[in-house]
Amino acid sequence: MGYKSEFLNVLSDRGFIHQCSDFQGLDAKLMSGTQSAYVGYDATAPSLHVGNLISIMMLSWFQKTGHKPITLMGGGTTRVGDPSGKDDQRKLLATNAIAENIAGIKQAFSKFISYGQEPEGGIMSNNAAWLDTLNYIDFLRDVGKHFSINRMLTMDSVKLRLEREQPLSFIEFNYMILQSYDFVELHKRHGTILQMGGSDQWGNIVSGVELGRRMHGYELFALTAPLLTTASGAKMGKTAQGAVWLNEAMLSAYDYYQFWRNSEDADVGKFLRLFTFLSLDEIKKLESLGGAEINEAKKKLAEEATRLCHGHEAAMMAAETARKTFEEGAVAESLPSIAVAMTELQKGVPLIQLLKDAGLVASNGEARRLIQGGGARVNDQLIENDNYVCTADMLGSEGAIKLSAGKKKHALIKVAA
RNA sequence: GGAGGGGUGGCGGAGCGGUCAAUCGCACCUGACUGUAAAUCAGGCGUCUUCGGACUACGAAGGUUCAAAUCCUUCUCCCUCCA
Numbered sequence: 001m002g003y004k005s006e007f008l009n010v011l012s013d014r015g016f017i018h019q020c021s022d023f024q025g026l027d028a029k030l031m032s033g034t035q036s037a038y039v040g041y042d043a044t045a046p047s048l049h050v051g052n053l054i055s056i057m058m059l060s061w062f063q064k065t066g067h068k069p070i071t072l073m074g075g076g077t078t079r080v081g082d083p084s085g086k087d088d089q090r091k092l093l094a095t096n097a098i099a100e101n102i103a104g105i106k107q108a109f110s111k112f113i114s115y116g117q118e119p120e121g122g123i124m125s126n127n128a129a130w131l132d133t134l135n136y137i138d139f140l141r142d143v144g145k146h147f148s149i150n151r152m153l154t155m156d157s158v159k160l161r162l163e164r165e166q167p168l169s170f171i172e173f174n175y176m177i178l179q180s181y182d183f184v185e186l187h188k189r190h191g192t193i194l195q196m197g198g199s200d201q202w203g204n205i206v207s208g209v210e211l212g213r214r215m216h217g218y219e220l221f222a223l224t225a226p227l228l229t230t231a232s233g234a235k236m237g238k239t240a241q242g243a244v245w246l247n248e249a250m251l252s253a254y255d256y257y258q259f260w261r262n263s264e265d266a267d268v269g270k271f272l273r274l275f276t277f278l279s280l281d282e283i284k285k286l287e288s289l290g291g292a293e294i295n296e297a298k299k300k301l302a303e304e305a306t307r308l309c310h311g312h313e314a315a316m317m318a319a320e321t322a323r324k325t326f327e328e329g330a331v332a333e334s335l336p337s338i339a340v341a342m343t344e345l346q347k348g349v350p351l352i353q354l355l356k357d358a359g360l361v362a363s364n365g366e367a368r369r370l371i372q373g374g375g376a377r378v379n380d381q382l383i384e385n386d387n388y389v390c391t392a393d394m395l396g397s398e399g400a401i402k403l404s405a406g407k408k409k410h411a412l413i414k415v416a417a
Numbered sequence: 418g419g420a421g422g423g424g425u426g427g428c429g430g431a432g433c434g435g436u437c438a439a440u441c442g443c444a445c446c447u448g449a450c451u452g453u454a455a456a457u458c459a460g461g462c463g464u465c466u467u468c469g470g471a472c473u474a475c476g477a478a479g480g481u482u483c484a485a486a487u488c489c490u491u492c493u494c495c496c497u498c499c500a
Contacts, residue, residue, distance in 0.1 A: 292452040
């Protein structure tokens with residue numbers, strides 16, 4: 001409501017907006033024609049995770065409402081390391097690791113954004129293109145002179161680190177300057193007027209807005225999304241195994257589905273708005289379901305979210321796997337599985353080892369504790385002996401042994417082809 | 418430059434020669450209850466183990482001692498006060 005532009009209306013209705021440098025100015029700008037906006041992603045891991053999803057959705061909405069989204073890979077800035085929201089300095093990544101990470105991260109974008117030459121076609125950029133070749137003295141004279149140390153010290157990313165008595169190295173101190181420069185550079189190259197990001201990026205983004213104004217009189221805008229927490233206050237995007245990755249290679253579509261399926265009741269509406277493209281009317285209906293009914297809303301959420309990230313087929317398969325596993329208690333073919341050689345199975349493989357190999361536990365000790373604590377099952381049968389050995393005759397009619405750690409984590413042991 | 422205080426497990430924070438793999442809280446895992454939810458309750462929570470133990474850990478490196486997270490020395494980082 002209240003906005004002229006479809007983009008801001010959608011974002012505000014769906015709960016994407018935390019702060020904006022100038023709502024009216026941005027609104028007017030968006031009404032004046034096709035604009036371009038970007039979000040930067042540092043290549044600190046081989047895949048993005050659900051924490052990044054909110055900004056990807058923003059870019060996607062930006063495109064859907066007729067504008068041009070830019071995904072900026074931080075090939076250059078990753079070599080420096082963003083101090084925002086971190087207590088410790090990030091270890092410096094080797095350049096080749098960064099290149100590999102970038103390759104992994106790119107996979108996810110194409111699911112959410114369509115790249116191309118048309119006016120609202122997305123652009124994939126990489127700040128290494130301009131940062132890697134910067135001349136230090138020139139950069140200091142052209143860009144550095146616009147930054148006041150006094151102000152930088154008051155920025156949260158810096159201030160918090162200092163207040164918490166954590167060291168802040170000079171290289172990290174420069175991160176903000178480089179990110180600011182990115183914004184100016186993208187405006188020069190593509191006319192980008194808006195940078196979006198998480199609320200922790202507010203300082204960095206605003207400082208880019210200011211740099212653009214000081215250097216060239218550009219009119220730039222900042223828009224941030226709220227920091228996402230679950231209804232019980234935990235930071236979003238963690239599971240037992242760690243981060244919820246977007247790349248299939250790091251987290252199966254089934255596990256991704258399960259992540260959403262296990263959302264807390266109180267989060268369902270919020271997540272539907274943020275992480276699906278379902279209409280607000282439909283979402284209202286879904287979130288009004290009470291009691292056990294709300295499970296239907298969670299299924300829809302998981303299905304839609306998985307569809308966006310892994311495609312229709314993978315989503316249907318994940319939903320079906322979950323249905324079989326949880327609603328029928330059957331062995332679903334498509335559960336995550338590991339392969340074991342027939343010869344090994346005939347000899348017998350300790351359950352502990354299988355649990356570990358299947359990734360259901362992190363160590364032998366943990367496997368033992370799981371078993372002793374009554375949380376381990378083989379073919380749905382509770383196993384209490386931690387020296388239990390699995391053998392080939394446990395293979396079910398599907399040709400697999402089903403392992404379970406707790407009620408929700410399941411894996412199949414299949415015979416290696 | 419001077420004087421004090423401090424760096425302990427993912428985080429917070431006890432311990433201050435043996436009974437310390439280290440009280441406790443949070444986070445996390447499992448079980449019960451449920452709706453594959455939340456809340457609650459119970460158990461677990463360094464690695465390995467032939468379940469007897471073994472190994473690695475309390476900023477870093479040395480030393481004293483039968484024995485150190487605990488004492489000594491040096492180094493290092495942080496905080497406070499004085500200059």
